[in-house]
Amino acid sequence: MAAVQNVLVVGGGAVGAATATLLADAGVSVDLVEITPDVTALGSGITLQGNALRVLRQLGVLDECLALGYAADQLVIRAPDPAGTVVARVAEHRSGGPDLPASMGMYRPDLARVLVGRAERAGVEVRFSTTLQELTQDDSGVDVRFTDGSTGRYDLVVGADGLRSWTRRLLDVPLETRSVGMGIWRVFAPRPAEVVSSEAVYGGPCYIAGYTPTSEESLYAFLVEDAQDRTTVTDEEKLAIVRRLAGAYGGPWREILASIDDPSAIHYTWFEEHLLDAPWHRGRVVLVGDAVHTCPPTLAQGAALGLEDAAVLAEVLTGADDLDDDLLAGFAARRLPRVREVVEASLQLARWQLAHEQGDVPALMGRIAQLTSAPA
Ligand SMILES: Cc1cc2nc3c(=O)[nH]c(=O)nc-3n(C[C@H](O)[C@H](O)[C@H](O)COP(=O)(O)OP(=O)(O)OC[C@H]3O[C@@H](n4cnc5c(N)ncnc54)[C@H](O)[C@@H]3O)c2cc1C
Missing domain, CATH: 3.30.9.30 (D-Amino Acid Oxidase; Chain A, domain 2)
Known part of the structure; x- marks a missing residue:
């Protein structure tokens, strides 16, 4: 039996939808509230690296995503000259394993539709145009009042509501987001x-x-x-x-x-960048994804890290019988060193670019490829 029987996920982005799906697949009753009126995502693209593709495979949506998106195994570097001369073709590391492409580009709204659709098929109750207005918790659960006037009581609330997380603010967790x-x-x-x-x-x-x-x-x-x-x-x-x-x-x-x-x-x-020190929970409310870590996309790892959060949180919750402080503390303790290293490396790349400094980019990329190749 899982450590939780019913969970509220706040936010229907990639991380919220993945968390909700993996919990629902394990037999947990899951509600998901999304503040926007529909499945939305900025009409742009995203690059998902091997460690993100690994989670998409776990969710059972990899083939659907690969059919919609565009997989690749190399990065082409061109010179800033009028001909756009190719200066290098760099083989990308298959961090998801040899049977997965190194990366995949995808239209963000396609990814959002696939993930929310999968959550709904898993039995997640998805409510759009809704969010939580307030929450109070005691030793055995969290009482939530929603913006539509309804209420609910949950074993656990997962705040996956992004960079400017409202759940984080309700918990009074200070976190400065810097440009x-x-x-x-x-x-x-x-x-x-x-x-x-x-x-x-x-x-x-x-x-x-x-x-x-x-x-x-x-x-x-x-x-x-x-x-x-x-x-x-x-x-x-x-x-x-x-x-x-x-x-x-x-x-x-x-x-x-x-x-x-x-x-x-x-x-x-x-x-922008921020990284919340452990713990990532207060009582029975835990934060994941951009709500706790964000970094410049110089390594295209933001969503990948968040998808890893989802997989690890679901594993931790479904692998234990009781929800207690140690369980959620253990979740953040497992995630933080890896997340910190990727966030720091992403920032380092940005700093080198800002300073027009060469930096040892291959060594940094190699270190991160090694790190993200290991299971989360
Ligand atoms: C310019 C740029 C490029 C990037 N490129 C990449 C890339 O190539 N690869 C990569 O891996 N990452 C990339 N990222 C990072 C990636 O976009 C994020 O890490 C990822 O989207 C985080 O997912 P999330 O689900 O945590 O948050 P979000 O995607 O922000 O989703 C949060 C969801 O919560 C909802 N929400 C917000 N407030 C509430 C509320 N109060 N109640 C209910 N719902 C709420 C939102 O509407 C949204 O649907 C990039 C980021 C930027 C800024």
């Missing part, structure tokens, strides 16, 4: 036929300008600049900035640039 100093433009666009894996250009007007195929037809392109206040840019300005930045690069960027004409397919955000 890394970089901002990223992301564009969803058609895939030029010659782009068959992630490609990156270091230098030029951006720290990094790259793209990753997300399906046979599509890719997401990104341009990383100094963090700036872009909150008031108009659609026309958005297009002009992205065209100017992208226009500085050659090779497949030319074709991508020619297709950039829809401002609604362009998103801007800052790179």
